[in-house]
Amino acid sequence: MSTKPAEALQGLRQAFADSAPADPVLRKQRERALERFMMHGFPGTREEAWRYTNLRNLTRRVFVTAGDGAISSDQLNACRIPDLQGHLLVFLDGRLQHQLSDQNLPAGLRLSHLEAQDSEDSGQTLPAFSNLNTAFNQDARLLQIDANTSVEKPLYLLFVSGQNEQPTMLHPRLEISAGTNSRINLVEHHLSLAQDENLVNSLIDINLAAGARMNHTRIQDASKKSFQICRVNVDQARDSHYTHDHICLGSALARMDIHVSLSEPGAEVELHGLMLGQGRQHMDTHTQVDHIAPLTQSRETYRCVLDGKSRGVFNGKVVVHRDAQKIEAHQASNNLLLSDQAEIDTKPELEIYADDVKCSHGATVGQLDKNALFYLLSRGIERTMARSLLVFAFADEIVAGIGEPSIRHAMEKRIVSQLPDGDRLREFV
Amino acid sequence: MLKIDNLHARVEGREILKGLSLTIGEGEVHAIMGPNGSGKSTLVQVLAGRDDYQVTSGSVTFLGKNLLDLAPEERAHEGLFLAFQYPVEIPGVNNTYLLKAALNSMRKHRGESDLDAVEFLALIRDKMKLMEMDASFLNRGVNEGFSGGEKKRNEILQMAVLEPRLALLDETDSGLDIDALKVVANGVNSLRSADRSIVMVTHYQRLLDYIEPDFVHVLSAGRIIRSGDKSLALELERRGYDWVLKEALEESQA
Ligand SMILES: Nc1ncnc2c1ncn2[C@@H]1O[C@H](COP(=O)(O)OP(=O)(O)OP(=O)(O)O)[C@@H](O)[C@H]1O
Ligand SMILES: [Mg+2]
Numbered sequence: 144m145s146t147k148p149a150e151a152l153q154g155l156r157q158a159f160a161d162s163a164p165a166d167p168v169l170r171k172q173r174e175r176a177l178e179r180f181m182m183h184g185f186p187g188t189r190e191e192a193w194r195y196t197n198l199r200n201l202t203r204r205v206f207v208t209a210g211d212g213a214i215s216s217d218q219l220n221a222c223r224i225p226d227l228q229g230h231l232l233v234f235l236d237g238r239l240q241h242q243l244s245d246q247n248l249p250a251g252l253r254l255s256h257l258e259a260q261d262s263e264d265s266g267q268t269l270p271a272f273s274n275l276n277t278a279f280n281q282d283a284r285l286l287q288i289d290a291n292t293s294v295e296k297p298l299y300l301l302f303v304s305g306q307n308e309q310p311t312m313l314h315p316r317l318e319i320s321a322g323t324n325s326r327i328n329l330v331e332h333h334l335s336l337a338q339d340e341n342l343v344n345s346l347i348d349i350n351l352a353a354g355a356r357m358n359h360t361r362i363q364d365a366s367k368k369s370f371q372i373c374r375v376n377v378d379q380a381r382d383s384h385y386t387h388d389h390i391c392l393g394s395a396l397a398r399m400d401i402h403v404s405l406s407e408p409g410a411e412v413e414l415h416g417l418m419l420g421q422g423r424q425h426m427d428t429h430t431q432v433d434h435i436a437p438l439t440q441s442r443e444t445y446r447c448v449l450d451g452k453s454r455g456v457f458n459g460k461v462v463v464h465r466d467a468q469k470i471e472a473h474q475a476s477n478n479l480l481l482s483d484q485a486e487i488d489t490k491p492e493l494e495i496y497a498d499d500v501k502c503s504h505g506a507t508v509g510q511l512d513k514n515a516l517f518y519l520l521s522r523g524i525e526r527t528m529a530r531s532l533l534v535f536a537f538a539d540e541i542v543a544g545i546g547e548p549s550i551r552h553a554m555e556k557r558i559v560s561q562l563p564d565g566d567r568l569r570e571f572v
Numbered sequence: 573m574l575k576i577d578n579l580h581a582r583v584e585g586r587e588i589l590k591g592l593s594l595t596i597g598e599g600e601v602h603a604i605m606g607p608n609g610s611g612k613s614t615l616v617q618v619l620a621g622r623d624d625y626q627v628t629s630g631s632v633t634f635l636g637k638n639l640l641d642l643a644p645e646e647r648a649h650e651g652l653f654l655a656f657q658y659p660v661e662i663p664g665v666n667n668t669y670l671l672k673a674a675l676n677s678m679r680k681h682r683g684e685s686d687l688d689a690v691e692f693l694a695l696i697r698d699k700m701k702l703m704e705m706d707a708s709f710l711n712r713g714v715n716e717g718f719s720g721g722e723k724k725r726n727e728i729l730q731m732a733v734l735e736p737r738l739a740l741l742d743e744t745d746s747g748l749d750i751d752a753l754k755v756v757a758n759g760v761n762s763l764r765s766a767d768r769s770i771v772m773v774t775h776y777q778r779l780l781d782y783i784e785p786d787f788v789h790v791l792s793a794g795r796i797i798r799s800g801d802k803s804l805a806l807e808l809e810r811r812g813y814d815w816v817l818k819e820a821l822e823e824s825q826a
Binding site for chain 1: 620621622623624643644645647648649653654656659660662663664665669670673674677678681713714730734
């Protein structure tokens, strides 16, 4: 089933020995997580969930744990989203940088250390990378938004991979607890200072209490040689609302698992994602929405643009539980292949155990619209530019949905910059 | 301006244009009429460079150049413009972007610098006024959700902005209400000049009441089977196509 490359596992044991905490309780917890990981090793392509994503290149490497890196404020300013006015928290190589972060979070927003991370006792088998995260995470944080608090400015979480000599593994861990009727905009931005071959294995648990609203924008623009694994678990109580916008640009291999449980009536989730692959990049998004309670809604729109020899995977699973009547679940996966050698595997997976439901799903895979291209050419627009304009338009359907204007503009510029003739397109965004 | 000689073209293995010849002089306005499916749109699309159509023989010279050697965008740079029978909707590409990118691309080809934002807007406002279009159209996706008539107006707006040497208007009049037809005709007429030629594909005399053609041609089964002046269109309006087809058949058998 799974793969247990001896050298990589040995490397993990070594890294664990070098980094495990002195505190015996914590240490025990982490050891258990490591052993659970070791039992199965890395997921292999014979597991359904990993069928299209081969971790061969990742498991060939031996990653070390991060040391104490440094980042100057100039470096920081060069890579952060320029006009995003928010409460900034900077994590360098997985550790919160107090000097570079906003010292005073607004009232009702509290950041603390996360204790007791091991949920082994819950009885469920945890995903391999979650175990790995528990064994190794360095500065796990708990973010709490008090009931009835509206955090006006976005909370900007900047995760930076520093300059490391060896491939380094980082395991960001965040638990977010949004109180009753609270509101927050969360921006999670991953990037690298160098063209590193790091492994970033993030684990984020989100709990939304009744009536809470959260917009979560995730931008993954890390080194194109890195490995980006991310799992987001969301649990939603009555009438809560969660919106997730994911822009995936970086990494050699990216895997996103987002699992949303709509646990009480009135909970709504919107998942949007854009994967832009070039070269040999591999990008995989797995979503799972569990409609546990009646009167819940989910809407998913994913787009993927693949050039070169890049590969995309989208798997959208929707489970409607037995008593979850009168739910709505809609899913669309639209994919654009710009080269003959690019490949996409897209698949909806529906398990419906209730009878009064409204579900829809649709997937398209295609090339650029020939008619649209000819129309632009016939207006004298050069072919390269015309193609880029159409690719941008396709991608922008997702980007334009991001609520925060500064992120939207930054992403539009960023996307245009990697398109052929992008400099000439710039004036249009 | 344009000389088409014995043009043959096929699509998906089927020959549509079967030896079509037509010459268009500078400043002339030609109308092409003909039954559905006779090849009118095929002709103008071939001229604009659509690659679904294979030209199997014949030649087309445009302003002294071999038109068939040029890519679609190069044809546009040389001054060819096609108003589509079915303008394409391009969601996500803003109308203003399209106009600006197209205009700047033309200007670049002519060795002129890009228009700055103020000049560009002034120009567009002016042309929108001519076409009696609301400014809100500018911020919408190209033809996205436009009504049939609005799309046609938008085509002529683009033409007015790009100022081509040769405009091919493929059924620009169909789908227009009477007032819109006047606006569009007015837009086209305002572009008539001694160095600009216009080819109108149409089914109706009504358009020709507003834009008077110098020549009228009947296209049938991939060939021009009859040419005349504007009185030919009036006669077609009265008598339909049967008699022309019959006469053409008799001629070819003779
Ligand atoms: N892409 C294509 N694939 C297959 N057949 C085509 C294609 N384009 C045109 N044809 C065929 O070629 C013939 C001529 O079509 P064309 O659109 O040129 O006619 P038309 O004279 O413009 O007709 P109308 O007056 O209805 O607009 C038709 O029989 C049409 O079905
Ligand atoms: Mg036609």
